[in-house]
Amino acid sequence: MNIFFVGTGGGRVNLIAQLRSTGGFMLNGSLKVYVDPGPGALYGSKQHKIDLSKIDILVVTHNHIDHYNDAEVLMEAMSGYALQKKGVLVASKSVLEGGGKYDLSISRYHQEKMQQVITGVAGQRNSVLCNGKSAAFSFTPVRHDDETGFGFVLSMDGQKIGYTSDGEYFEGLGEYFKGCDYLIVNNLKAEEDCIPDHMDSGGAIKLLKEAQPKTAIISHFGMKLISSMPELEAQKISAKSGVKTIAARDGMAVGGGEGMESKKSLLDYVKDEDEVF
Template sequence: MHVDPGPGAIVRLNELKISPWRTNALFISHCHPDHYTDGEVIVEAITQGMTKKRGIFLGNLSVVEGFGEYEYVISKYHQSKLEKVQVLYPGDEVELYDTTIKATHTKHGDPFGIGFRLKTIYGDIGYTSDTELIPELIEDFDGVRILIANIVRKKNERIKGHLCSNDAIDLINSMSKKPELLIMNHMGVKMTNPQIEAEYISQNTGIEVIPAKLGLKVELLNGNYKYQLIK
């Protein structure tokens, strides 16, 4: 599954020698271009250049169907070649091959934005997408083994529609079962040293925290996890 393919996603896949042809599903959380611009390129890969009807596209209302000024971001032509296209609202749960994916809540510029909780045989992986800290996130992600959180600013530098480091700390410390690993994602330009923020969040939550990087490969295994940088 490719999640939120922004500008250059296909170029990065190529650089990292990850074949786009192996993609079966596309997930787009909301209608901001840093999350969708390469979406149709990924559909081309899923459908083998639009020659086969196959694959799954899951997205929020804005990106799949559009709503008023929130125009859909994957053309109807591209959507027509997918085996399954589904709009997800927070709380919706669908089967996805050997996993189940549940849409989670957000509060962001796109009012229909979603994140997800992916349930696998080894445990759950959460992705907040872009959102402020809202109480719903606690239940949405309580007990996930790995949480990928879009944390834009450092310490307590809160901006509308996004998480800062202190929000992430509050979220994790509000859970009855904390994640084993937090992956910081979507760091903004004003977060000049994500590694220092990772250590700060880790010290204040007691869990391992790493900043996402190009080529970071994380594997959720039975009882543990591992990560490495691939070139």
């Protein structure tokens, strides 16, 4: 299984400036999983030659625009231009139903185009069977503005990929991610620039000390962290946590089970294009 980062930007300022794309990322194995398709997901996928019609599972972890903006477009691609009932949507309750200050962010029309819709709830585990192939999501809690949001650990093809989604560190968070081959951390801020409800490098260090994944990947950077070079921040986190840490870049692929960073296109990791898409 490999991970392809369409976009690695986060935060409301970068959301508008698009110094880095907010297009989310893909997990490519026996099933194709697209996670948090914010603004730039459609354009970035076209740029990187990703066939969106081949997506099996779409995940939207919470109801913030930098995570859901392009979801409906991707769902139209997944469902044969909305002419078929096809694909699996995994999303928070706020995304699917709205509630409180949130309206639903994926229309009922688009939800009905999916073969299966799963509401992700922290603490629950859901198995997904799609095209005769299976994967399992263990949903993890977050401390974030959208209280129905979630992170997850995806088990597929003998590997475990963890994703924190947005949210600040709290004691015990790392317990949910133990045993991960890769842990993707939405690290918005540097250690000295923390804000509530979001992960900063200090929290990431504590998280990685607890979770001890084989490799950590930081992403979803705010403007200040982008300007100060995320690669340097990854080095600091790695040195203080003892966990190998990579700073993601737009268009970067990580895979092959070794946690190696690459500037190559996703196509360079496979012999047959069908194995990617």
